[in-house]
Amino acid sequence: MPKKMKDEEAYGRIVTVLKKKTEGTTVADLVAATALPLEKVKELVPVASDEFGGRLQVTESGEILFSFPNGFRSKYRGFAPTLRRILSVLSKAAIVVGTMLxxxxxxxxxxxxxxxxxxxxxxxxxxxxxxxxxxxxxxxxxxxxxxxxxxxxxxxxxxxxxxxxxxxxxxxxxxxxxxxxxxxxxxxxxxxxxxxxxxxxxGDPNADWDTREKKAVISYIQANRGAISLPEFMALTGLGPREAEERITVYLVEFAGSPEATKDGTIVYRFDDLMRRADKKDRSFFALSAPIKRLKTFxxxxxxxxxxxxxxxxxxxxxxxxxxxxxxxxxxxxxxxxxxxxxxxxxxxxxxxxxxxxxxxxxxxxxxxxxxxxxxxxxxxxxxxxQRERKENAAVKNENLRKEAYRRIWDTPRKVSPASFNPVAEESKPDDIEAARERVIKELGSYSNPEVEIADDGKPLYSFPELEHERKALAEYRAEIKEADSELGETVFDSHA
Known part of the structure; x- marks a missing residue:
């Protein structure tokens, strides 16, 4: 590894993914596999290609395919690079041994x-x-x-x-x-x-949660023509409207996204750079199926x-x-x-x-x-x-419940009964589930005003016509996106030709 390389953890994740790839890989593919920021991947992939003698193929769209047909033998050999690798291994071993001791x-x-x-x-x-x-x-x-x-x-x-x-x-x-x-x-x-x-x-079963969540969101974006709405983002992350707006701004920065407006003014978040990929395999469910956090056990x-x-x-x-x-x-x-x-x-x-x-x-x-x-x-x-784990588990249950509730409401915005938020998994069942259901309705109501009617059994039913309208506008917007715009095209340059 070069002497100036500082982000060893990110570099290691990229190299690990590259070793599993048998064909050319784009930056977007690596972002989806590592959940690293787009600019970080763009910075480190050429370094890996230089160190391991990678093959570069430039396509008609200008995207570069990275592959390593000759394996991953580093060009950095000799005493100093070997010593750095040995010290890296020894430091990891010292942590393991120290923990055991x-x-x-x-x-x-x-x-x-x-x-x-x-x-x-x-x-x-x-x-x-x-x-x-x-x-x-x-x-x-x-x-x-x-x-x-x-x-x-x-x-x-x-x-x-x-x-x-x-x-x-x-x-x-x-x-x-x-x-x-x-x-x-x-x-x-x-x-x-x-x-x-x-x-x-x-240990924390959710220690890698940030990476898992980003992978899920990126996969959903790639499966839906590079566009996502805030309600969909809320259903994937379990965040309330205000927190979701703050978090999706981070995604826009890290993954080169941009907010756009549909013809009727609906806000859509678009990530074109994530669509320029060689791996067309859909790693997500078309429906909003989000990963859930796990509960900590004592x-x-x-x-x-x-x-x-x-x-x-x-x-x-x-x-x-x-x-x-x-x-x-x-x-x-x-x-x-x-x-x-x-x-x-x-x-x-x-x-x-x-x-x-x-x-x-x-x-x-x-x-x-x-x-x-x-x-x-x-x-x-x-x-x-x-005591701390009880509070954290309560927060996990509420977050997981919000994911299921937001998904159900987004799928069917009309005549929503809070009682329908009845998760099976223990991780999604708050202790006071009735109060949690009501909080979900109130939180979503701060984003989209609900209409309330009373059912025959005397319980309220909520309808979200604004969400229904947003859902239709998003579908029309996605239909207008041309998949050909994200095609890589034929190879016009091959470094190994």
Whole structure:
């Protein structure tokens, strides 16, 4: 790749599309396949042709067909280009590895601290049993006996908790309770991925939405002689009239479009440059069939698995709070009298980490502050994310409903019943669908005044005569567009001839 190339992501998308093409491709074809702005494609395609020795065919209309009969071997070879490619691969690999290590770290923090606390509890249990056995034959050490029994009770309860949790076997194994036979093991998600899924989710299913939406709109424009109306654009994007007017202005800039008026003054948006293509395959439906946004899911884990993660984190939080409280409140234990039922586990931890330069500070930080901070974030991040996702999903449902409603109204502008906006997909069903239906009518009414009549059942029916008129005017306008104007014509120049 040339040194001055800055837009590597866009360039990579163009090259990827070109590699899939077996015949000549125009700029309009590449725009439709990548959803990149027209000028950006015009800028980068010649660069790709130069780098990979492309074939250029000029047609009678002046359009250039780009093809690569000799494959995609870059002319940029040698140490510097090779180093850039290696560094690019390494940077991508570093991101992948870094992401994986971050996921592993979260799982290690959750499970590692749990096992660390359980290990301390088991040591405390063993020590408590030994102390209790010794003190039962030594009546002279009543204070020790009190501490031992307190510690034994606490450690016993902790040990009982360990038995009850048995967490990972319960998370990942399935059991046929009717017959007592272990069922075939389903494919299990790695633990670090499951923990990450609970905390951060599984990614945004609509991360590529801008590209998907643009491809759908471009395909519809190309399937309809290069012209589109604002109501059609609204049905494809799910935007209200005001937002749609702002967004289609962006399309006009990015794809060299222009607003035009029909004979009766109806505004039509025309994109002639998108029609100069070699690939005549229709990638859209003639009717307004728009892609819909997907809902975000909190986690792909089962509820049971997430419940175990919450429980483990809660245990870590309790232990962390206990050790931090003991370290700040008790400090070093200098006498046997300080060892009581409540401080016994802390005393055992001090003995275990007595080799540290400052055991009290070590416990307050490593067994107290760090697990508390981690546990707080482990609870807070999913909570905040869930609240945000609920709002985003509500917006997605309303947008998808608008697409279906606008399409139905555009197809049949007369006697529209809001109850007919009855989507099947969950992604298009707002929680309060009745209110959402009414909002759709009001929003569209700001663009085209509806006529209202009452049906026999007492419910209102809405008619949009202005939309009906606009639909007819658009059909007449499209009929006057000559498809021959977008024909490429014969090849008049071939760089490989």
């Amino acid at each position: 971050f996921k592993v770290w979260i799982a290690v923090m959750l499970v590692g601290y749990f096992f660390l606390f359980m290990a301390i509890a088991l040591v405390a249990l063993a020590a408590s049993v030994a102390v209790s056995a010794s003190s039962s034959s030594d009546n002279r050490s009543s204070s020790r006996r009190g501490g031992g029994m307190g510690g034994l009770f606490l450690a016993t309860r902790i040990f009982d908790l360990i038995i009850r949790i048995w967490f990972y076997s319960e998370i990942t194994k399935s059991w046929n309770g009717d017959y007592g036979v272990r069922a075939a093991k389903p494919r299990r998600k790695p633990l670090h991925q499951a923990v990450f899924s609970f905390v951060f989710g599984d 986690s792909s884990n089962t509820r049971k698995m997430n419940g175990w993660f919450l429980a483990l984190n809660g245990i870590n939080l309790l232990f962390g709070g206990y050790f931090l409280t003991m370290a700040l409140g008790i400090g070093p234990i200098v006498s046997q009298a300080q060892i009581t039922g409540s401080t016994y586990l802390y005393a055992v931890a001090l003995a275990i980490f007595s080799g540290a330069a400052d055991p009290v500070s070590f416990i307050s930080l490593v067994l107290g502050a760090v697990p508390i901070a981690f546990a707080a974030l482990f609870y807070a991040i999913p909570f905040v994310r869930r």
